[in-house]
Amino acid sequence: MSKAVRDQVLGHADEADGIEEYDNPLPDWWLGMFWFTIFFAFAYTIHYHVIAKRSYPKALAAELAEARTRWPEQQGPVRLVLTPENVEKGRAVFTANCIACHGKNLEGGIGPNLKDETWIHGDRAEDVVKTITDGVAAKGMPTWGPILGPEKVREVAAFLASQNPSIRQ
Numbered sequence: 001m002s003k004a005v006r007d008q009v010l011g012h013a014d015e016a017d018g019i020e021e022y023d024n025p026l027p028d029w030w031l032g033m034f035w036f037t038i039f040f041a042f043a044y045t046i047h048y049h050v051i052a053k054r055s056y057p058k059a060l061a062a063e064l065a066e067a068r069t070r071w072p073e074q075q076g077p078v079r080l081v082l083t084p085e086n087v088e089k090g091r092a093v094f095t096a097n098c099i100a101c102h103g104k105n106l107e108g109g110i111g112p113n114l115k116d117e118t119w120i121h122g123d124r125a126e127d128v129v130k131t132i133t134d135g136v137a138a139k140g141m142p143t144w145g146p147i148l149g150p151e152k153v154r155e156v157a158a159f160l161a162s163q164n165p166s167i168r169q
Contacts, residue, residue, distance in 0.1 A: 090159025
């Protein structure tokens, strides 16, 4: 049985700025981890895709289906019901979220005046709800739809319609 020669210089110092390279075998623990990693990757791939029949597209489809169930998309045109209860709820939501930009009396500030007759993004109830829901990124208004939800967005729109008669139903 001959023992392997250790620390034998390969002679690449001239090609690698004086850095020497030794021809030593890798340690057994390193080779064991290397082969274990290859085996584990192969076994995991077979288990994930064949045995468990899981995949990222299926997981995404399940998550989207759950989101559609939890947050259904709005169907049909927006109908604002200007009841005193909806207006008061809308006033509370406006006070909590919108005063910083549109002012306490809707006179504007950072955001536009909400009491005048000129509406930049449309003066119909559907336009007001769309503007609140989708926001106006170019003007710095965030998308409030995902934060507030459709019911609170309609309540804020009802409050705005009660304060400004130029909003058409």
